Amino acid sequence: MRPPPSRRRKPRGVSVGLFALCLAAASSLQSQGVSLNIPQAIINATVKEDILLSVEYSCAGVPTIEWRYTSNWGVQKKIVEWKPGSPANVSRSHQDRVCTFDNGSIQLFNVGVSDSGYYVITVTEGLGSSQFGTIVVHVSEILYEDLHFVAVFLAFLAAVAAVLISLMWVCNKCAYKFQRKRRHKLKESQTQEIELQDVEC
Numbered sequence: 001m002r003p004p005p006s007r008r009r010k011p012r013g014v015s016v017g018l019f020a021l022c023l024a025a026a027s028s029l030q031s032q033g034v035s036l037n038i039p040q041a042i043i044n045a046t047v048k049e050d051i052l053l054s055v056e057y058s059c060a061g062v063p064t065i066e067w068r069y070t071s072n073w074g075v076q077k078k079i080v081e082w083k084p085g086s087p088a089n090v091s092r093s094h095q096d097r098v099c100t101f102d103n104g105s106i107q108l109f110n111v112g113v114s115d116s117g118y119y120v121i122t123v124t125e126g127l128g129s130s131q132f133g134t135i136v137v138h139v140s141e142i143l144y145e146d147l148h149f150v151a152v153f154l155a156f157l158a159a160v161a162a163v164l165i166s167l168m169w170v171c172n173k174c175a176y177k178f179q180r181k182r183r184h185k186l187k188e189s190q191t192q193e194i195e196l197q198d199v200e201c
């Protein structure tokens with residue numbers, strides 16, 4: 001005799017429903033759970049500077065962090081991907097130029113004008129909920145902003161020149177005095193010789 005199937009199906013259906021509910025609750029908690037804080041969304045830098053793309057995420061587990069770069073004319077590249085606590089997978093284009101931090105930040109060394117563009121971070125948690133943010137980077141050549149450095153350098157050169165000129169003046173004066181003394185002595189010895197000759201005669 002077979003037991004009526006409906007009696008067994010009913011509790012199973014309830015448990016599946018409960019499981020789905022829990023999953024939905026968990027995933028909604030998780031999508032709230034991944035949060036990303038970007039204190040500075042625009043970074044102005046000059047050539048050869050090191051820049052920190054500073055972010056801070058918070059979520060329940062250990063996420064995967066990925067940074068992508070999009071240039072101003074639309075070329076896209078992956079820079080780095082890692083899980084905090086494990087070694088980072090750095091793309092060949094940024095090998096030795098990037099350093100990762102556990103809070104999701106990265107540092108770029110020795111930037112050039114071609115590093116200008118959009119840097120997009122994606123923080124993905126285990127079950128697929130993710131959060132992304134963008135930092136815009138402008139890298140400029142050293143221009144008028146740094147003219148005051150040039151001015152300081154020129155002032156320094158002028159000061160050095162002034163010191164050198166006064167040193168030369170002092171040396172010249174010393175040399176002149178020395179020469180006069182020597183001439184004086186020479187004259188004295190000549191007169192002495194003449195006197196001596198006179199005595200001999």
Ligand SMILES: *[C@@H]1O[C@H](CO)[C@@H](O)[C@H](O)[C@H]1NC(C)=O
Nearest residue numbers: 040041042043044045138140
């Ligand atoms: C960056 O430069 C732009 C102009 O190129 C300027 O409008 C902006 O205020 C600067 N931002 C910072 C943080 O210096």
Ligand SMILES: *[C@@H]1O[C@H](CO)[C@@H](O)[C@H](O)[C@H]1NC(C)=O
Nearest residue numbers: 037039054055056101103105
């Ligand atoms: C992330 O960590 C780096 C290195 O410890 C720190 O310099 C930076 O300020 C941190 N970012 C934020 C948003 O806290």
Ligand SMILES: *[C@@H]1O[C@H](CO)[C@@H](O)[C@H](O)[C@H]1NC(C)=O
Nearest residue numbers: 078081087088089090091092
């Ligand atoms: C690193 O990234 C490359 C390209 O995205 C991928 O093919 C490779 O499997 C990754 N390696 C690790 C250890 O994740």
